[in-house]
Amino acid sequence: MTMSEGELAIAEARFVRKQTLEQQPPPASxxxxxxxxxxxxxxxPFNIVLTILIVLLALWVIPDLLRFVFFDAVWTGTDRNxxxxxxQNRPIGAxxxxxxxxxxxxxxxxxxxxxxxxxxxxxxxxxxxVTWLLWxxxxxxxxxxFYSFVVLPILSxxxxxxxPSIGLPVVDTVLWxxxxxxxxxxxxxxxxxxxxxxxxxxxxxxxxxxxxxxxVLFIEFVRGVPLITVLFMASVMLPLFVPEExxxxxxxxxxxxxxxxxxxYMAEVVRAGLAAIPxxxxxxxxxxxxxxxxxxxxxxxxxxxxxxxxxxxxxxIGMFKDTSLVFIVGIFDLxxxxxxxxxxxxxxxxxxxxxxxxxxxxxxxxxxxGMSRYARMTEARLSKATRx
Amino acid sequence: MLCVLVVLVVYAAASNAxxxxxxxxxxxxxxxxDQAAGFDISQxxxxxxxxxxxxxxxxWVGLLxxxxxGAMGIVIATILGFTVGISRLSKNWLLAKVATxxxxxxxxxxxxxxxxxxxNAVLKALPDIRDSHRFFGSYLNNRGLFVPEPxxxxxxxxxxxxxxxxxxxxxxxxYWARKRQMATGQQAPIAxxxxxxxxxxxxxxxxxxGMPLHFDAPQVGRFNITGGLALQPEFVALLLGLSVxxxxFIAEVVRAGILAVSxGQTEASYSLGMKSxxxxxxxxxxxxxxxxxxxxxxxxxxxxxxxxxxxxVGYPDLVQVFTGTVLNxxxxxxxxxxxxxxxxxxxxxxxxxxxxxYNSRVKLVER
Numbered sequence: 001m002t003m004s005e006g007e008l009a010i011a012e013a014r015f016v017r018k019q020t021l022e023q024q025p026p027p028a029s030x031x032x033x034x035x036x037x038x039x040x041x042x043x044x045p046f047n048i049v050l051t052i053l054i055v056l057l058a059l060w061v062i063p064d065l066l067r068f069v070f071f072d073a074v075w076t077g078t079d080r081n082x083x084x085x086x087x088q089n090r091p092i093g094a095x096x097x098x099x100x101x102x103x104x105x106x107x108x109x110x111x112x113x114x115x116x117x118x119x120x121x122x123x124x125x126x127x128x129x130v131t132w133l134l135w136x137x138x139x140x141x142x143x144x145x146f147y148s149f150v151v152l153p154i155l156s157x158x159x160x161x162x163x164p165s166i167g168l169p170v171v172d173t174v175l176w177x178x179x180x181x182x183x184x185x186x187x188x189x190x191x192x193x194x195x196x197x198x199x200x201x202x203x204x205x206x207x208x209x210x211x212x213x214x215x216v217l218f219i220e221f222v223r224g225v226p227l228i229t230v231l232f233m234a235s236v237m238l239p240l241f242v243p244e245e246x247x248x249x250x251x252x253x254x255x256x257x258x259x260x261x262x263x264x265y266m267a268e269v270v271r272a273g274l275a276a277i278p279x280x281x282x283x284x285x286x287x288x289x290x291x292x293x294x295x296x297x298x299x300x301x302x303x304x305x306x307x308x309x310x311x312x313x314x315x316x317i318g319m320f321k322d323t324s325l326v327f328i329v330g331i332f333d334l335x336x337x338x339x340x341x342x343x344x345x346x347x348x349x350x351x352x353x354x355x356x357x358x359x360x361x362x363x364x365x366x367x368x369x370g371m372s373r374y375a376r377m378t379e380a381r382l383s384k385a386t387r388x
Numbered sequence: 389m390l391c392v393l394v395v396l397v398v399y400a401a402a403s404n405a406x407x408x409x410x411x412x413x414x415x416x417x418x419x420x421x422d423q424a425a426g427f428d429i430s431q432x433x434x435x436x437x438x439x440x441x442x443x444x445x446x447x448w449v450g451l452l453x454x455x456x457x458g459a460m461g462i463v464i465a466t467i468l469g470f471t472v473g474i475s476r477l478s479k480n481w482l483l484a485k486v487a488t489x490x491x492x493x494x495x496x497x498x499x500x501x502x503x504x505x506x507x508n509a510v511l512k513a514l515p516d517i518r519d520s521h522r523f524f525g526s527y528l529n530n531r532g533l534f535v536p537e538p539x540x541x542x543x544x545x546x547x548x549x550x551x552x553x554x555x556x557x558x559x560x561x562x563y564w565a566r567k568r569q570m571a572t573g574q575q576a577p578i579a580x581x582x583x584x585x586x587x588x589x590x591x592x593x594x595x596x597x598g599m600p601l602h603f604d605a606p607q608v609g610r611f612n613i614t615g616g617l618a619l620q621p622e623f624v625a626l627l628l629g630l631s632v633x634x635x636x637f638i639a640e641v642v643r644a645g646i647l648a649v650s651x652g653q654t655e656a657s658y659s660l661g662m663k664s665x666x667x668x669x670x671x672x673x674x675x676x677x678x679x680x681x682x683x684x685x686x687x688x689x690x691x692x693x694x695x696x697x698x699x700x701v702g703y704p705d706l707v708q709v710f711t712g713t714v715l716n717x718x719x720x721x722x723x724x725x726x727x728x729x730x731x732x733x734x735x736x737x738x739x740x741x742x743x744x745x746y747n748s749r750v751k752l753v754e755r
Binding site: 040041043047050051054055210214220221223224225226227228229232233236237239240241242243317321322324325327328335339342350353354357360361364365368369372 | 486
């Protein structure tokens with residue numbers, strides 16, 4: 001086929017690139033560190049002002065903080081003189097020797113020193129149980145549940161409060177303290193709140209009017225009042241309601257208060273999970289002939305609990321923080337051991353309080369932040385199943 | 389069967405309670421309400437004196453103190469929380485990181501610890517009266533914060549009336565402008581007129597009347613500060629602690645609410661030719677508020693319930709005065725704890741009632 005004159009001329013004027021150009025890096029102002037800084041720190045006049053303000057704030061706060069924790073801190077000493085500005089003639093930061101000396105008290109409270117190995121064993125047993133439950137791919141998880149909710153409580157009780165017949169002297173709960181009490185209160189709260197909370201949540205969805213009424217009243221009542229009034233109720237009213245000879249000790253009363261309070265919150269979390277299960281699951285279970293408890297145990301609860309794990313963990317975090325309130329009804333938890341130590345004349349200095357609170361803050365921060373990371377991890381894992 | 393069980397347990401508990409109370413020689417009933425209290429309260433909003441006031445008055449003093457710290461805490465926590473929540477979504481990397489750090493740290497430390505920190509490590513560590521920090525005529529020391537107290541001169545009543553007239557006028561103008569916009573599409577400068585009526589009018593009157601307001605500045609004596617408005621360290625610590633703590637939770641609520649408005653809404657609004665200001669005001673915020681308000685209210689309730697931790701720093705709130713001192717003096721645990729719980733329960737249920745009404749009003753109307 002031949003082309004006409006005109007067409008040929010156009011064809012020759014046409015330019016078609018046969019090879020691709022070599023790729024060029026993006027302009028330096030848009031990529032790399034400079035681009036990142038422009039994009040994220042200086043993208044508009046307002047952002048420039050913000051960035052400058054924040055940098056100034058950081059320059060003001062961070063050096064002071066570092067000086068307090070490290071550079072001006074006191075690392076060795078035997079009593080308050082080591083941490084007194086007037087004695088040492090230099091600015092004083094955190095008083096760490098106070099923490100070193102008081103650390104056993106912060107952890108064990110007044111637990112008798114020769115018996116403290118029992119607390120250590122308890123910590124190890126608890127750690128095993130917690131890991132078993134939290135590690136989603138762990139072997140024999142049902143055994144783990146049995147261990148954590150049946151074996152562990154009995155073992156811990158024998159271990160901590162003692163059983164003279166097997167050679168463990170009795171240790172009165174008045175002597176328990178510090179991290180030990182914080183952990184005991186939190187774990188009892190967690191271990192009790194889950195089953196009671198599930199029962200209450202099922203009760204609230206029940207068809208039986210009395211059960212439903214009781215569950216609703218209990219949940220709404222407890223959620224409507226502050227924890228501290230529940231603790232007050234447990235500590236001053238509980239002894240009234242039982243015969244004098246059965247009167248529970250201080251720690252047990254607080255434990256009952258915490259467990260009741262936590263169950264009501266847990267019930268609402270579980271209820272939300274139950275509400276998310278499609279009706280077809282219930283109907284399917286009934287259609288294959290399962291009874292109410294079989295249906296709940298085998299079909300509904302496993303699904304409902306699975307999707308509520310993140311919320312359950314968040315409730316645990318709240319409860320772990322709330323255990324500090326037992327302080328107010330006179331129980332020696334971590335916070336109270338710190339309160340007692342910081343006003344001890346041997347160590348009382350202007351920096352002792354701040355140092356003590358810093359230790360407590362780090363303890364709670366590590367535990368709670370760890371739990372919230374775990375909640376986020378399981379959330380991501382669970383959403384994997386439904387992500388497309 | 390459950391019914392029988394519950395009745396049995398309640399009966400056993402009640403009979404035990406009667407036995408135990410009889411043994412402890414404690415009167416029951418609410419007769420103590422009208423008895424003289426005989427103890428002092430450090431902060432009273434209504435008239436109260438240890439010698440003549442009754443336990444009933446002490447109850448009202450405590451309740452008002454709870455409501456005072458609750459109301460002020462809610463205002464501060466809301467402002468701080470919204471600021472932090474929006475900052476977490478900022479394009480400015482540093483700001484977003486600082487806001488995230490704030491939320492993660494504050495949320496994971498118990499409130500009680502934070503209150504003790506503010507009270508014992510910050511406010512009690514302040515210098516004494518002679519070396520007070522001074523700023524804007526205020527004094528900050530270990531006895532609290534002393535600020536100048538505004539006192540009204542005779543003519544100030546007119547300014548207050550002008551403010552009321554301004555608010556009434558502004559709302560009337562708002563309805564008129566809305567109606568006209570619906571009818572004709574013409575917009576009126578609502579913001580400007582409102583500002584003029586509510587702030588401008590009273591301010592002009594204030595100047596015309598020769599500024600009928602003076603400040604009673606605190607005077608530093610050798611051991612004491614006289615005059616001015618004194619905020620006790622207990623109050624300041626509780627307010628600071630509650631606001632800072634709750635703000636972290638409010639920030640999360642706000643962030644979740646804003647993220648819940650899909651980006652398509654913003655894009656659609658831009659493509660209709662709206663600028664970013666009106667887009668935020670008319671499209672994003674109303675939809676976000678629907679998600680934000682219910683959890684925000686439960687945070688407000690948490691703040692009020694958490695104010696009961698006042699007992700740890702010694703601020704005379706309901707729990708400290710009533711469940712603390714009154715209970716110890718009268719020994720009537722059942723009555724006192726029940727009253728306290730009912731008060732909190734009433735506040736909670738009343739708020740949830742309001743919340744349900746709000747929810748049914750803003751609910752998405754679907755087919």
